[in-house]
Amino acid sequence: MKISVCDDEKSFADGLIAEVSAFFLERNIECQFSYYEEGAEFLKAIEENNDFELIFMDINLITADGVNIISELRSKEITTPVIFVTSLENRAIDGYDVDAFGFVVKRSYRQKLPRVLTKLYDKLYNKKTMAIQEKEGMQILNTEDIFYIESDKRSSIVHTADSILNDIRPIGQISTELSPDDFTEVFKSVYVNISKIKRINIDTVILENDEALPLSRRNRKNVMYAVMKKVGRG
Numbered sequence: 001m002k003i004s005v006c007d008d009e010k011s012f013a014d015g016l017i018a019e020v021s022a023f024f025l026e027r028n029i030e031c032q033f034s035y036y037e038e039g040a041e042f043l044k045a046i047e048e049n050n051d052f053e054l055i056f057m058d059i060n061l062i063t064a065d066g067v068n069i070i071s072e073l074r075s076k077e078i079t080t081p082v083i084f085v086t087s088l089e090n091r092a093i094d095g096y097d098v099d100a101f102g103f104v105v106k107r108s109y110r111q112k113l114p115r116v117l118t119k120l121y122d123k124l125y126n127k128k129t130m131a132i133q134e135k136e137g138m139q140i141l142n143t144e145d146i147f148y149i150e151s152d153k154r155s156s157i158v159h160t161a162d163s164i165l166n167d168i169r170p171i172g173q174i175s176t177e178l179s180p181d182d183f184t185e186v187f188k189s190v191y192v193n194i195s196k197i198k199r200i201n202i203d204t205v206i207l208e209n210d211e212a213l214p215l216s217r218r219n220r221k222n223v224m225y226a227v228m229k230k231v232g233r234g
Contacts, residue, residue, distance in 0.1 A: 001031045002051055006042040006066070007058040007085065010035075012106060016056060016085065019110060023117045027125075039064035046073065052080050054120065059086035070098040081123075083116055085109065097198065099208055102230070119181075119230075130177065132158055132167050139165065143182055147196050147207055149174060151189035161209060184226040187214045194230045197223075 001024060007013040017033050024031050034052070036042035039061050046052070059066040070082050081101040101123075102116035122128070128143040147159045151171035158165040167174060171189045183191045186205050190213060199206040200223060205215050215223060 001029050001053050002034070003031050003054045003056070004034050004036065004042065004045070004052045005056045006036040006039065006061070006069075007056070008037050008062050009058070009106075010037065012085075016109065016113075019113055020056075020117065023114060024121075027121060038062075039066070039069045043069065043072065046078065050078060050080075053124075055080050055082045057082055057084055059084050060088060067098060070100070074098050081120060083120075099198065101195075128179070128182070132165050133169055134166060135168060141165075143179075143193070144195065146193050147209065147211070148186075148190060148192040148213065149178075149183075150191075180226070181229075184223050185219055186223055187216050187219065190214070192223075194226050197227055200224060200227065 003020065005013050005017060007016070013035055017035070021031050021033070034045065036045065040063070042057075055070075057066040057070055061069075066084060066086070070084075073080070079099070082098070083102040083104060084100055085104045085106055087106050101120060104112050104116060123144060129140050130143050130146070132139045132141055141158070141160065145160050147161065149156055149158050149167075149171065151157075152166070154170050156167040156169060156171045156174050158167055171191070175185075175191060178191055182194060184194055186192050192205060192207070192213060196207045196209075197205050198208045198210075200215065200220070202220075203215050203217075204212045205223065206212050
């Protein structure tokens with residue numbers, strides 16, 4: 001597994017690399033690390049050979065803002081999973097603007113890192129599936145492909161990036177199969193894939209495809225907590 005680490009604190013980067021390497025070696029996955037002290041150096045490496053499978057990015061580099069660097073990558077349609085590391089907890093939500101996979105605070109990274117890496121490992125190697133029961137038969141979907149599921153009277157509608165599927169089961173039945181680590185209710189009988197949320201506003205959530213869904217006042221606190229937990233802050 002090829003991993004990039006961009007951080008201007010070399011001692012911290014060395015410790016991070018050791019922890020990440022040990023995590024994946026326990027799962028029989030060898031890692032190859034590339035270290036960059038500056039954002040410009042990192043971007044140059046990406047332009048020359050973009051073969052990284054995971055990026056660790058310091059948000060507060062001395063010479064650049066890590067979120068802006070990843071925003072530049074996203075504008076070039078580079079979708080490599082990114083885990084932000086920083087000393088500033090209040091920057092966590094900014095990472096969702098660039099589809100961050102996770103967030104780790106430096107002072108407690110050894111405690112939070114295993115949870116974030118476990119979620120990444122499950123995403124890459126232990127894909128979860130869900131059986132959609134249509135009138136014509138059954139279709140198996142990876143849960144990570146689902147954007148949201150909503151009620152349609154006595155049945156349900158499943159939304160993915162490129163399709164809309166009708167499940168004959170009521171949303172109440174489907175919701176019992178949804179993991180709270182992966183889905184959260186944003187409005188009455190509307191369950192969203194947490195990893196697809198890009199921004200949380202006062203009364204809406206914006207998904208990574210820029211679709212806006214209503215967010216109820218009753219659910220807003222739970223949605224905020226679910227997002228923070230997903231990125232490793234909660």
